[in-house]
Amino acid sequence: MLTPAHWRHLLRVLAVSAVLGCSSSKAIAPDSEELDADIARPPPGGPRLESLPGPMLGTFDSYSEALFAACRKIFTKPRSSAGRSPPTTALREEREAFQLRRRAATEYCAWMYYTPDNKYEISLLTDQAGSDPTGKAKHCSLPSFVEDRRYPSENIQYIVVLHNHTFDTRISEEDVLFLVGQGSLHGFEPKTKDRDRRLSLVAFFSNEHENPTCDGFYAYSPYTGKILKWARSGRQWSCTQTHVVRWLTRDLLNAPTIMEEKAHCPTMGAL
Numbered sequence: 001m002l003t004p005a006h007w008r009h010l011l012r013v014l015a016v017s018a019v020l021g022c023s024s025s026k027a028i029a030p031d032s033e034e035l036d037a038d039i040a041r042p043p044p045g046g047p048r049l050e051s052l053p054g055p056m057l058g059t060f061d062s063y064s065e066a067l068f069a070a071c072r073k074i075f076t077k078p079r080s081s082a083g084r085s086p087p088t089t090a091l092r093e094e095r096e097a098f099q100l101r102r103r104a105a106t107e108y109c110a111w112m113y114y115t116p117d118n119k120y121e122i123s124l125l126t127d128q129a130g131s132d133p134t135g136k137a138k139h140c141s142l143p144s145f146v147e148d149r150r151y152p153s154e155n156i157q158y159i160v161v162l163h164n165h166t167f168d169t170r171i172s173e174e175d176v177l178f179l180v181g182q183g184s185l186h187g188f189e190p191k192t193k194d195r196d197r198r199l200s201l202v203a204f205f206s207n208e209h210e211n212p213t214c215d216g217f218y219a220y221s222p223y224t225g226k227i228l229k230w231a232r233s234g235r236q237w238s239c240t241q242t243h244v245v246r247w248l249t250r251d252l253l254n255a256p257t258i259m260e261e262k263a264h265c266p267t268m269g270a271l
Contacts, residue, residue: 038073039108040124051145052111054123059115063194066112066120067160071204071214074125074164079106082166083209098167101209105166109140114157114192115148122162123148142178144185157190158182161201168205171218171227173255175201176245180222188222198223220245227258228265239265 038056042049057073060066074080082101086094111123123146129139140163146156161179179201188199200221206212216231227243241263245256 036077038125039077040126041128048141049126049128049143051143051147052123052126054111054113054146054148055121056110056124057122059117059119059121061119063112063120063159063197066122067162067202067217068214070110070112070122070162071217073122074108074110074162074204075206075212075214077106077108077125077127079104080108080164080166081105081206081209081212083212084207085167085169102166107140107163107166109142109161109163111142111146111158112160112162113146113148114159114190115151116155118193120159121148144182157192158186158199159190159192159197160199162204163202164204164206165218166205168207168216170229170243170258171201171203171220173258175203176220176222176256176258179220183222218242224266226266241265 040049040052057066057069060069082098082105086098088095106127108125108127110125113121113123115121126140126142128141142161142163145153146158147153148156161175161182179199183199186199190197190199198221200219202217202219204217205215207215214232216229219228219230220226222245225245226241227245228239229242230237230239242260243258244261245258248257
């Protein structure tokens with residue numbers, strides 16, 4: 001865990017990133033003709049979105065209700081999942097089919113936020129793609145702000161950066177940097193009725209590609225430095241720690257190091 005002094009140094013030197021970086025794959029832009037009331041996109045030829053409207057799904061009394069509603073909503077969207085990654089021993093045709101689905105898949109992102117009415121809300125989704133000169137990664141470029149006309153902007157508390165990974169893969173170094181950048185804007189300890197709530201990032205995944213369902217998600221908070229994986233088997237959910245995030249040098253403009261470190265979840269039922 002970073003010390004308070006380390007965090008202060010980090011916030012001084014870290015430029016706010018505007019892009020979530022996820023699984024390696026060549027990005028394919030969605031068809032501009034597709035219209036969906038749940039998805040905000042910049043106008044053709046217009047500037048990138050600087051904020052997302054809200055709410056999309058109504059109000060929620062609890063964090064977990066909002067989280068799972070967002071997960072279910074994302075996987076109703078086109079190309080939101082490439083399905084399960086086949087093992088290296090799978091037939092070549094199966095592996096090639098998965099790679100094709102990955103190239104065609106789309107990452108969506110949104111904010112979970114908290115209102116003065118003590119409710120959790122989800123912004124509209126966006127699928128605006130982030131720039132990647134290498135063309136090797138999927139990116140959803142999440143605006144840093146939510147515009148909910150019911151409340152002054154300063155009264156909105158930012159809770160979770162939400163997005164889908166197009167298959168079951170961990171949170172990336174780019175994800176971590178983006179979240180810390182958002183913390184420098186909005187703070188790491190939002191004021192909610194749940195006093196232990198911290199700014200975090202969640203990456204949903206599905207194991208299906210034709211009719212994807214919410215099969216799990218990875219969650220990360222700078223407060224703990226741990227990456228947790230929640231996975232569903234039938235109606236049962238289980239949690240394991242898969243990785244830890246470490247800042248190995250004081251040059252915090254460099255990416256953090258994500259190290260595999262399996263353990264039991266620190267607090268089961270944290271949702």
